[in-house]
Amino acid sequence: MIEGQRLTDTMSFSQSPILLLLLASGSWANHFFGGTMTFNPRGTNPDGTFRVEHRYKTSLHSCSDLGYYGWSCYLGDCGTQTNLLVQTVDQETSGNYIWCQREGVMNRSVSSNTKTFDLYFEGGNWMYNDNSIGFWRLLTHVDLGIRSDKGKVNRSPQTTVIPVMRVPVNCPKDFKLLSFDPDGDEVNCRYAVPSDECYTPSSITSSNVPLDFTIQTASCTLSFSSQSNKMGMYAVQMMMEDFPAQSISLSYTDGSQSSRTPGDTLSKLPVQFAIIVDLAVPSCTDGEYLPLFLSPTPAQGAVLYTSTDQPLEITVKAQATQSMVSELLVSGPQRITESTTGPGVYRLKWTPNNDEEGGFYPVCFIAVGVNGSFTYHSELRCVIVKAGRPIKTTVTHITTPDSISPTNFSSTTELIANPTTELKTKLTTTQEPAATGFTYLSNNNFTTKHLDNSTVKIERGYTVRLSMQVSSLTSLKDYVFLQQLREELTRLGLPGAYILRLNAIQQICP
Numbered sequence: 001m002i003e004g005q006r007l008t009d010t011m012s013f014s015q016s017p018i019l020l021l022l023l024a025s026g027s028w029a030n031h032f033f034g035g036t037m038t039f040n041p042r043g044t045n046p047d048g049t050f051r052v053e054h055r056y057k058t059s060l061h062s063c064s065d066l067g068y069y070g071w072s073c074y075l076g077d078c079g080t081q082t083n084l085l086v087q088t089v090d091q092e093t094s095g096n097y098i099w100c101q102r103e104g105v106m107n108r109s110v111s112s113n114t115k116t117f118d119l120y121f122e123g124g125n126w127m128y129n130d131n132s133i134g135f136w137r138l139l140t141h142v143d144l145g146i147r148s149d150k151g152k153v154n155r156s157p158q159t160t161v162i163p164v165m166r167v168p169v170n171c172p173k174d175f176k177l178l179s180f181d182p183d184g185d186e187v188n189c190r191y192a193v194p195s196d197e198c199y200t201p202s203s204i205t206s207s208n209v210p211l212d213f214t215i216q217t218a219s220c221t222l223s224f225s226s227q228s229n230k231m232g233m234y235a236v237q238m239m240m241e242d243f244p245a246q247s248i249s250l251s252y253t254d255g256s257q258s259s260r261t262p263g264d265t266l267s268k269l270p271v272q273f274a275i276i277v278d279l280a281v282p283s284c285t286d287g288e289y290l291p292l293f294l295s296p297t298p299a300q301g302a303v304l305y306t307s308t309d310q311p312l313e314i315t316v317k318a319q320a321t322q323s324m325v326s327e328l329l330v331s332g333p334q335r336i337t338e339s340t341t342g343p344g345v346y347r348l349k350w351t352p353n354n355d356e357e358g359g360f361y362p363v364c365f366i367a368v369g370v371n372g373s374f375t376y377h378s379e380l381r382c383v384i385v386k387a388g389r390p391i392k393t394t395v396t397h398i399t400t401p402d403s404i405s406p407t408n409f410s411s412t413t414e415l416i417a418n419p420t421t422e423l424k425t426k427l428t429t430t431q432e433p434a435a436t437g438f439t440y441l442s443n444n445n446f447t448t449k450h451l452d453n454s455t456v457k458i459e460r461g462y463t464v465r466l467s468m469q470v471s472s473l474t475s476l477k478d479y480v481f482l483q484q485l486r487e488e489l490t491r492l493g494l495p496g497a498y499i500l501r502l503n504a505i506q507q508i509c510p
Contacts, residue, residue, distance in 0.1 A: 031060065031061045031125060031126065031127035031128070032058075032059070032060055032123070032124070032125065032126045032127060032136045033059035033060060033061070033097075033099045033101075033127055033163035033164055033273070033274055034058075034059050034161070034163050034235070034236075034271075034272035034273035034274060035056060035057055035058040035059060035121070035136075035138050035270065035272055036056065036057050036138075036159055036160055036161060036269065036270060036271050036272070037054060037055070037056035037057075037119070037121075037138060037140045037269055037270055038054070038055050038056075038156045038157065038158050038159065038269060038362075039052055039053065039054045039055070039140065039142055039155075039156045039267070040052075040053045040055075040155055040156070040182075040359055040360075041053075041144070041152070041153035041154075041155065042107075044112070045109055048112050049079070049109045049110060049111055049112055050079070050109070050110040050111075050112060050114070050144055050153070051082075051107060051108075051109060051110075052079070052107070052108050052110055052142065052144075053105065053106070053107050053359075054071075054104075054105075054106045054107075054108065054119070054140070055103060055104070055105055055106075055333075056071070056103070056104050056106070056121070056138075056140075057089065057101055057102065057103050057104075057160060057331065058101070058102060058104070058121070058138075059099050059100065059101040059102075059163035059164075059273075060099065060100060060102075061098060061099060061100070061127070062100055063088050063091060063100035063102065065100075070121040070122065070123055071106065071119050071120070071121045072119070072120060072121070073117065073118075073119060073120075074118040074119060074120040074139060074196075075116075075117060075118040076114060076115070076116050076117030076118060077110065077111055077113075077114045077117055078108065078110070078117040078118075078119055079108045079109050079110030079111060079114065079117070080108065080109050080110075081106060081107070081108050082107045082108065082109050083106070083107050084104055084105070084106045084107075085104070085105045085334070086102055086103070086104040086105075087102065087103060087334040087335070088100060088101070088102050089101045089102060089103050089330070089331055089332060089333075089334065089336065090329060090330045090331060090338075092163075092164065092329065095375060097127070097164050097233075097274075097276065099163050099164055101163055101331060103333065103334050105334065110144065112253045113252075113253060113254060114144055115143070115144060115145065115252050115256075115258075116141065116142060116143045116144065117141075117142055117144075118139060118140065118141050118142070119139070119140045119142070120137055120138060120139045120140070121136075121137070121138045122135060122136060122137040122138070122199050123135065123136060124136065126235050127233065127235070127274060128233065129232075129233045129234055129235040129274065130232030130233055130234055131204075131208040131209050131234050131235060132204055132208065133200060133204070133208070133235040133237070134199075135199035135200075136198070136199055136237075136272065137195075137197070137198050137199035138270035138272065139192075139196060139197045139198075139239075139268065139270055140156075140267075140268065140269055140270060141265070141267055141268035142156075142267060143250065143266055143267060144252070145250025145251060145252050145257075145258060146250065146251045146252075147183070147244075147248055147250060148248045148249040148250070148251070149244070149246070149248045150183055154183060154185075154242070154250075154266045154267060155181075155182045155183055156181075156242065156267045156269055157179050157180060157181045157185070157187045157240055157242050157267075157269060158178065158180045158181070158182065158360045158361070158362045158384060159177055159178045159179055159180070159220075159240055159269065159271060159362055159382075160178065160331040160332065160362040160363070160364050160382070161177060161178075161271060161273045161331060161364060161380070162273070162329050162330075162331050162364060162365070162366050162380060163273055163274060163331075164273070164274045164275075164276060165273065165274070165275055165276070165366065165377055165380060166275075166276045166277075166278055166375060166376065166377040167224050167226075167275065167276070167277055167278065167377070168226075168277075168278050168279065168280055168281035168284065168289075168290075168376070169226060169229055169230070169231050169277050169278060169279065169280050170226050170229075170280040170281065170284065171224075171226055171281060171284035171290070172223075172224060172225055172226050172284070173223075173224045173226075173379075174216075174221050174222070174223050174224075174379075175221065175222040175223075175224070175275070175380050176219065176220070176221045176300060176379075176380060176382075177189060177220040177221065177222070177238075177240070177271060177380075177382070178220075178301065178362050178364060178382035178383075178384065179219075179220040179240060180301070180303075180360060180362065180384040181242050182360050183242070184245060185242040185243055185244055185245060185266060186218075186242065186243045186244075186245055186262065187220060187240060187241070187242050187243075188217045188218060188220070188240075188241050188243065189215060189217060189220035189221075189238050189239065189240050189241075189271065190215060190217060190238065190239055190241075191215065191237065191238055191239070192237040192238060192239050192270065192272075193239075197237075197239055197268075197270070198237040198272075200237070209234045209236065209275075210228050210230050210232075210234070210277075211227075211228065212224055212225045212226060212227055212228050212230065212277075213225075213234070213236075213275075215238070220240060222236065222238075222275075224275070224277075230277065231277045231278065231279065232276075232277055233274060233275075233276050233277075234274065234275045234276075234277070235272070235274055236272065236273050236274065236275055237270075237272050238270075238271045238272065239268055239269065239270060239271065240268070240269040240270075240271050241265045241266075241267065241268050241269070242265070242266045242267055243262055243263065243264065243265060243266065244260050244261070244262055244264070244266060245262065246262065247259065247260065247261045247262065248260050278374075278375075278376075279374070281374075281376065282322075283322070286378070286379070287319060287320060287321060288320060288321050288322045288323075289320060289322045289323050289369060289371060289374075289376050290320065290323075290369065290376050290377070290378060291318040291319065291320045291323070291325050291344075291367035291368070291369045291376065291377075291378035292318065292319055292320065292378065293316065293317065293318050293367065293378060293379070293381055294317045294318065294319055295317070296315050296317065297315070297316045297317050297318070297381065298314060298381075298383050299383075300381055300382060300383075301382065301383065301384070302383045302384070303383070303384050303385075303386060303488065304383055304384070304385045304386070305385070305386050305388060305484045305487070306350070306351070306352060306385060306386070306387060306388070307352070307357075307387065307388045307389060307390045308351065308352050308353065308354055308356075308357055308387070308389075308390055309390040310351075310390070311349055311350065311351040312348075312349065312350045312351065312352075312385055313347060313348070313349050314347070314348040314349075314363070314383070315341075315345065315346070315347055316328060316345070316346045316347075316348065316365060316367070316381075317344060317345045317346075318344045318346075318367035318369075318378055319344050320344075320369040320376070322371060323369030323370055323371040323374075323376055324369060324370050324371070325343070325344035325367055325368070325369055326368050326369065326370045327367075327368045328346045328365055328366070328367055328368070329365060329366045329367075329368060330348060330363070330364070330365045331362075331363070331364045331365070332348070332350065332361065332362070332363035332364070333350060333352075333356070333361045333362075333363070333385075335350060335351070336348060336349070336350040336363065337349050337350070344367070348363065348365070350363075350385070352387035356387050357387055357388070357389060358387065358388070358389075359386075359387050360384055360385070360386055360387075361384070361385045361387065362382060362383075362384055362385075363382065363383050363384075363385060364380060364381065364382040364383075365381055365382075366378055366379075366380055366381070386487065388484075388487060468485075485500065
């Protein structure tokens with residue numbers, strides 16, 4: 001098959017016995033290195049059916065493996081697959097463990113009467129591992145109810161992972177998975193439960209890994225304690241779930257409703273990968289044998305912004321004094337590219353297309369250090385990318401009352417690429433709120449004046465004074481920055497009918 005070829009449901013296995021034979025032999029001959037899936041409801045089709053976009057990654061021994069055909073309906077009405085585009089994201093071509101990660105973008109048309117459905121992908125074999133996991137199964141749970149707090153269908157958390165990650169047997173290490181939720185829900189991780197969520201014999205638990213490994217549920221972190229001195233290769237099978245921050249209801253097209261408390265799952269996603277516990281290393285200090293990320297590498301969990309007319313560029317820099325940084329392993333959306341700009345310095349570049357506008361896309365990477373025949377991995381570093389609409393050149397001018405108190409701005413985060421800005425999402429008020437939570441402006445009016453001289457006058461308004469920590473290589477008064485800030489505030493739950501303005505900026509030297 002040609003790389004990136006678009007596939008549709010018109011291809012039938014029963015009509016192609018040769019293809020079926022290749023699928024059967026390919027899924028057994030190629031070792032499985034894990035996979036993930038996320039989903040994003042994309043509204044309704046002209047016929048009233050739901051359009052749901054699924055993005056999944058599968059990692060196998062060879063890029064030519066045909067395992068991406070395997071998603072099937074496990075429970076409920078999963079609708080019809082309308083198209084599928086599969087492309088290679090990254091691959092490891094050297095060493096003892098060769099893998100290829102591919103991403104499939106699959107759109108499904110689902111009946112408006114559907115409430116929930118589960119998709120699954122299964123096969124064999126897992127790569128050889130020391131916790132006796134053979135067959136694999138990935139399971140995703142989707143709920144199409146309209147949320148009472150958002151007014152739209154729930155979106156799943158966004159995550160991805162490098163298929164094979166390494167840790168020296170004598171070095172404690174945290175593998176912090178990306179667990180970004182576009183709806184602001186709480187996200188937890190746990191081991192998958194046989195046999196629905198993973199294809200594991202009843203005699204083996206999905207968490208059949210050494211006691212050195214533990215999951216920190218709330219932070220989605222897999223911790224390695226290095227206490228047993230046991231080396232090997234381990235298949236890790238986890239599930240990622242989102243929970244509403246407060247009680248909500250889900251409404252369905254048949255008129256029914258379902259309640260969800262903070263203890264009720266909204267969606268379930270598979271997260272599977274492999275960990276290699278290597279020989280001991282002389283020093284566990286990051287930056288010696290194990291590569292260390294340096295500035296301007298974005299921080300873990302940073303939210304970056306781009307648009308269809310502005311390529312995203314992420315600079316990643318890694319250093320090690322006792323090993324040579326030889327490559328950067330990357331897991332991200334289709335068409336992400338990587339180039340080297342100097343020793344240990346890499347540039348990732350990605351431009352979303354029109355279909356990707358409005359979505360959130362995970363990007364994770366690991367720096368690889370080499371010393372002779374020994375290979376060392378850095379920490380797993382992940383960011384999230386928001387694909388917004390192209391920025392228009394016409395700007396709305398806003399006038400506000402002079403009596404609004406100024407807001408101070410300090411600097412902690414970092415601009416990754418102009419005009420892509422990393423914003424800190426934790427906001428705090430500058431003073432104790434009034435009883436209503438807002439300051440009421442009884443004698444002041446807001447007037448918005450557009451370029452065509454038309455005006456919109458709001459007779460009364462409220463103001464919330466926020467103190468934010470933001471830094472930028474460009475002016476904070478730049479329209480692009482204000483637009484990105486507005487999008488982030490809206491994502492965090494602020495109603496859309498508000499006027500955003502910087503009242504004052506206080507520079508803080510590093």
